[in-house]
Amino acid sequence: MDSAVAAARAVEAGHDVVGVHLALNRMPGTLRTGSRGCCTIEDSNDAWRACDRLGIPFYVWDFSERFKEDVVDDFVSEYAAGRTPNPCMRCNERIKFAALLEKALALGFDAVCTGHYAKVVRDADGHPQLHRAADWAKDQSYVLAVLTHEQLEHCLFPLADTPSKAEVRAEAERRGLSVAAKPDSHDICFISDGDTRGWLAERIEMAPGAIVDETGEKVGEHAGANAYTVGQRRGLRLGRPAPDGRPRFVLEVRPKDNTVVVGPERLLAVGEIRGIRVSWAGLPPSEATTGEEFACEAQVRAHGDPVPARARLEPAAAPGAPDAHDGELVVTLETPLRGVAPGQTVVLYQGTRVLGQATIDTARSPERLLPR
Known part of the structure; x- marks a missing residue:
């Protein structure tokens, strides 16, 4: 529903729009009704009907092999290593804004337009920055924090300034889109029955x-x-x-x-997070290149509350070494967070702006320092 309204707004804005459905799943059980998951055969039919209503071309692109390798296999290997991954982060990073964007640019398109609730803002020098959407209750900037400066140059989020999801639904109904009443998708799209533990038991x-x-x-x-x-x-x-x-x-x-x-529950409180696979959503803060500490807010769940923090980037190698750009993000929380697990993603904000993200490697309780 969000994607259909985003497409409609892009058409109205004068863009040459093409609708694309991503076929990501060849596994059994992908034809189902209701709100569990996304990218099913049912969703493909809904997308086709929306494109027909808008009068734009519609294509299905098969990314199922890459989805299996980059998202599903990654999910299994992370759990096998004792971590708790976020497959939506990996899908946005490696499928929607890597594989999809790469193909779109190769075909001559200028941008990928989606129904995500997030905003791209240009700074004084014209560089793109990722910001929260107007509707904080539906804000999806957390799962988009993996986007790079280059990717943000080619992203279009028409729902960024919409005050509420209810307004988007009303617009979809007004436009005669059949998905107007479709429930939001939830849960892990490639686990059709929602039984993550049972699904993993068959693979690990x-x-x-x-x-x-x-x-x-x-x-x-x-x-x-x-x-x-x-x-x-x-x-x-x-x-x-x-x-x-x-x-x-x-x-x-x-x-x-x-x-x-x-x-005991008190030992779930975490005061320090160390993250790997660091990336910046736009240009990195100047302190990232010097190792200096900077003030920010840290968020560890898609709809969690950000807490005040200080962060610094520790280089993983000496300056001049081949991998000197890699490093470990050290985040000191001014307000401890509960139940932070390795494999989750920590996203850093300054106000509404997304600075960047890292995959949590260790989370340390003030009372109980875990071995690194």
């Missing part, structure tokens, strides 16, 4: 192992460490209650020794 070898508390004492057993995520409370099936009788939570997953660490 699970072996029983120990559940230990924060002191290292064994308090239970698990059927496979990779099925657990930091912050999880339910389904632990511990044989021994905590001394204070309070619930325990997953603090850490250690795939190397097949161990799950649990402990």
